[in-house]
Amino acid sequence: MFAYYLRLAFKSIKRNPILSALMITAIALGIGASMTTITVNYLMSANPIPHKSEQLFYVQLDSWSPHEPANEPNEPPDQITWTDATNLMQNKTAFRQTAMASSGGVVEPEGQDQKPFMASIRLAFSDFFPMFDVPFLYGSGWNAESDDKRELVAVISKATNDKVFGGGNSVGKTIRVVGENFRVIGVLDEWVLAPRFYDVTTGAFNETEEIFMPFYLKQDLELTNGGNTNCWKSPEGEGFQAFLQSECVNYQMWAELPTDADKAEFMDFLNSYVMEQKALGRFPRELNNRLSDVMEWMEIEEVVADDAQIMMWLSFMFLLVCLLNTIGLLLAKFTGKASEIGLRRAVGASRTDLFIQHLVETACIGIAGGLLGLGLAFLGLEGIKTLYGEFVQNLVGLDVTMVISALLLALVSSILAGMYPTWRACNIAPASQLKSQ
């Protein structure tokens, strides 16, 4: 019977092409708007490193003021101090761990016809690359020895390699950054992270950096602070080194802890460290250290922006309005079929038979609306790309999950919208329709 109902549905849709087109358009508009905002929210909240997101932990230490928390109600600051970053790295207890910071500097290409340009820099430890599964096109990351010896080595992005070295294998070549000559030891492959979870303080959806170098070079080369720097008391003294040793927070720290036992052990280590620091007159607040895995950290940092969520709910409201319109149109359509429904009842169709028949028709309209809605969602996402440019390049795009979700949403929505008109249609008194035709 399903094939029969399907054939009747297509005939019925063809019988009233304008009415059918209006319904399909109404559903498509609702689905298009919803899917555009859902896609943005979905990609914003996607797990950027699913196979190990539960093993990577962001470290928070509450080194903040005794008089007020860093964030209400009693949250520790979302970054740590230089002192804590270097102390924790010197007592390496995690399977892998890295402190990191963002900075920036001028790159001076060797070629006469190439102009210097500003590049984003990430200062990190050697564990950064294996921890975050960083893909390499040429070479590799530096090793722990380079960290300790503060070697002038650099890993550069594919784009930087294209720009400075014409895209060839530049491992072993020299790149001049912030006035120093660095030896290139690795070139990254395309590395798109959405969100760029390892440092959301400088924008969760920014691109990965152009140059990576050992963390301690921050101190040696007196590199500028990137991102947000927050202080609860003034530095004791003047100059770069005094600022570095202050209670200002500007550094991120991640630890890879494969098991729960590793996590517990590392937390003990953090607590012991803070107790030691308390003895030295630091950490005036209660013990309040945190370890958050990737998805917990994304939630704490509210990576999915409030306005994106509001937009999503507004688009759901719009979908609801479209569905209400569809209900009205379906009522009109099914009322027009009253005599056929009466006839079918007379020749033996039960209410259930007719209910299924009309639900199949509604579902066909829903799927057609869903397909058209997908097209509109694609246009919507292209519109967002045009409007916001590179900032959202990584956020907009329909994947298989979203395509299936769109069709399911259209199907479920249209079936829900079709329930009342279908129920009404099935309860038409056949006798009155048969006599009155």
Added chain:
Amino acid sequence: MLKMTDVKKVFRTELVETHALRDFNLQVNEGDFVAVTGPSGSGKTTFLNIAGLLETFEGGQYELDGQDVSNLNDKARSQLRNEKIGFIFQSFNLIPDLNLFDNVDVPLRYRGFNSAERKKRIEESLEMVGLANRMKHLPSQLSGGQQQRAAIARALAGQPRFLLADEPTGNLDTKMALSVLELLKTINDFGTTIVMVTHDQHLAEQAKRNIYVRDGKVSESGEVVSLENAVNA
């Protein structure tokens, strides 16, 4: 075979109660060809709708083929309609965007027959009404008489015990009306019981039995003596 005993039907609005049938008593036997006549509003169509299980009733008893149908649910009533009753309407009630084959197919679909059985029955019934060569035509491509024949084919395809006809010639000219009537008589000769509501006294005279309904009651019933027979007598 079709037996109504003290059947009552009341239509209610906020202001008025209309007694469409009052203590309606009728028995139709197997093989009958019954013509139901009466003035407008007398309850003829209401009787036919109740007989065809298209409407419920408030009081009394209705037995179809020995089965009390008073308390059947929607599914059981639909199944009974599908298997035992065929309908013919004044306005044919063919589905406009289905061709004759598919129109005749409609009741068979709800019967659960397989494709081959349906095809056989459709072709046989269209053959019987003389429309075998028109099965791919849409209703709009046929004359009124042909449309009514197609509707009869639809009613016959399920091989029902009863054929209920409500003014089957009401929309047809005299020639076509007579042709449809002849077809009904042939169908009756094959054993199908026919109950026909009509305003046309001449048509009613062609039936084997004639009942007269007035104010929701059967006021007269019996063998019809046609005018021609009366004159000869």
